[in-house]
Amino acid sequence: MAGSDEGGKMLDFADSRQVSLPISRVKLIMKSSPDVNNINQDALFLTAKATELFVQYLAAYSYKKGSGRESKCLTYHDLARSPEECDTFQFLADILPKKILARDYFKLLEEKEKEDEGDGEETDDSD
Amino acid sequence: MEPSPGGGRRYYYRMLSSALGLVPSQPFSVQPNGRFEKMDGDNSTTDASQLGIAGDYISGSHYVLQSQEDDGDDGMNDNEDGIGSKDGFREQDIYLPIANVARIMKNAIPPTGKIAKDAKECVQECVSEFISFITSEASERCHQEKRKTINGEDILFAMSTLGFDSYVEPLKLYLQKFREAMKGEKGIVTSVTVADGLGDELTDESFTNQLPAGLITADGQQQNVMVYTTSYQQISGVQQIQFS
Numbered sequence: 001m002a003g004s005d006e007g008g009k010m011l012d013f014a015d016s017r018q019v020s021l022p023i024s025r026v027k028l029i030m031k032s033s034p035d036v037n038n039i040n041q042d043a044l045f046l047t048a049k050a051t052e053l054f055v056q057y058l059a060a061y062s063y064k065k066g067s068g069r070e071s072k073c074l075t076y077h078d079l080a081r082s083p084e085e086c087d088t089f090q091f092l093a094d095i096l097p098k099k100i101l102a103r104d105y106f107k108l109l110e111e112k113e114k115e116d117e118g119d120g121e122e123t124d125d126s127d
Numbered sequence: 128m129e130p131s132p133g134g135g136r137r138y139y140y141r142m143l144s145s146a147l148g149l150v151p152s153q154p155f156s157v158q159p160n161g162r163f164e165k166m167d168g169d170n171s172t173t174d175a176s177q178l179g180i181a182g183d184y185i186s187g188s189h190y191v192l193q194s195q196e197d198d199g200d201d202g203m204n205d206n207e208d209g210i211g212s213k214d215g216f217r218e219q220d221i222y223l224p225i226a227n228v229a230r231i232m233k234n235a236i237p238p239t240g241k242i243a244k245d246a247k248e249c250v251q252e253c254v255s256e257f258i259s260f261i262t263s264e265a266s267e268r269c270h271q272e273k274r275k276t277i278n279g280e281d282i283l284f285a286m287s288t289l290g291f292d293s294y295v296e297p298l299k300l301y302l303q304k305f306r307e308a309m310k311g312e313k314g315i316v317t318s319v320t321v322a323d324g325l326g327d328e329l330t331d332e333s334f335t336n337q338l339p340a341g342l343i344t345a346d347g348q349q350q351n352v353m354v355y356t357t358s359y360q361q362i363s364g365v366q367q368i369q370f371s
Contacts, residue, residue, distance in 0.1 A: 021227050029221050029255050030277075033262045035270065042279030042302060043265070047258060049301050050286060053294050054257050055228060055250060056235040062246075063236045073241040074232070079249050088290040091260050092253050 019048045026051065061086065222251045261285050 026048045030039055059074060065085060066078030076099070083093040100108075229247045236242070262277070264285035269277050279302060283295050 020231065021223055025221070025223050026258060029223075029258045030262045032221060033259050033266060036262060036266050036277065038276040040276055040278040042306075043277045043282045045305055046279050046282045046298050046302060047261060049298055050261065050282070050291065050294050051223070051254055051258055052231055053297070054291070055231040055254060058250060058253060059232040059235040059242075063240060072237075072239060073243055074236060074246050075243040076245040076249050079246055079253070091289070092256060095252055095256055096249065 019045065019052065021048050021051060023048055058082065058089070061089075220252075220255070222255050225251050228254060260289065261291075264289055 023044055027039060027044055030036060030044070030047060058079070062078040062082050063074045065081060066074065080096045080098050082089040083091075083096055089096075225247055228251050229242065232242055232247065232250060261282060262285075265277050265281035268284055269275070269281050283298065286292065286294050286298070
């Protein structure tokens, strides 16, 4: 990255004043994307700041949707509902799977197997 | 499903795969710590002993890409513990520190609200996903324009493309403030002020103070030596210290 001195200064600055997330870690995550070469200082800062806003948004949104329950506690469940209720969170659908009880899952599997077997028999019939 | 979010590559492959068509996932088990990992083989689901803690929650349904294409080499089918490597691309899952994340979350909900531990961890993962998401998009645009460095414009563009356009204006303001503050810092550091006197009261700002000083050296000759002082107590021939 250009201007390593600047980078160092920016890190100090960012940590202490404007952004409460470690810029270096943000950079690490960004760099783990494929085909990413260099990242501008501005881009780093914007991403870090945007991430902050995102966390606030996700937390506030999920909490609001989940409130009405007595515990007033933001749970995983609240978060897991957000992708289906808000388009912006669609990209999180894969990493926020709904949780089900193991026994319910077994039931689902059994049903699916039965379905598959049923399909198999039908398709095997030839005219 | 791909339980442990990784870096942008995971997202990248997921994007590819979902474009190719989703296939029902392999089942996976829950580890005692609540994280889950893929299970080996096809038919091991009904074996309760392999399912972490029976009766506890495990995640179900949709997702995961068993891509049939070449991209399937990515090793989605491998027995991963979430920190595996797919063809050497995947690195260890990188997250932002949970304390920072939790603090931001706390500020976003009413003071009386609480946050479950797994919710914090989950948002931690979402954050990494978000960063990768934005970065992939920005990187793509960057490449399209044949540039090698992702700049602020790419990020802002990515945000508006991905549905976060409400962030763009506030971010621009923040960036402006940030730039001004950076410039301000630099200004303080490079300004040259002349101190009142020698020594005792050195300010935090760097300064140069030229003092003629007569020295009588050992061989008896008097020399006039210029003494340069700075806040770092350097005495040398350097006239000015540049902070760039």
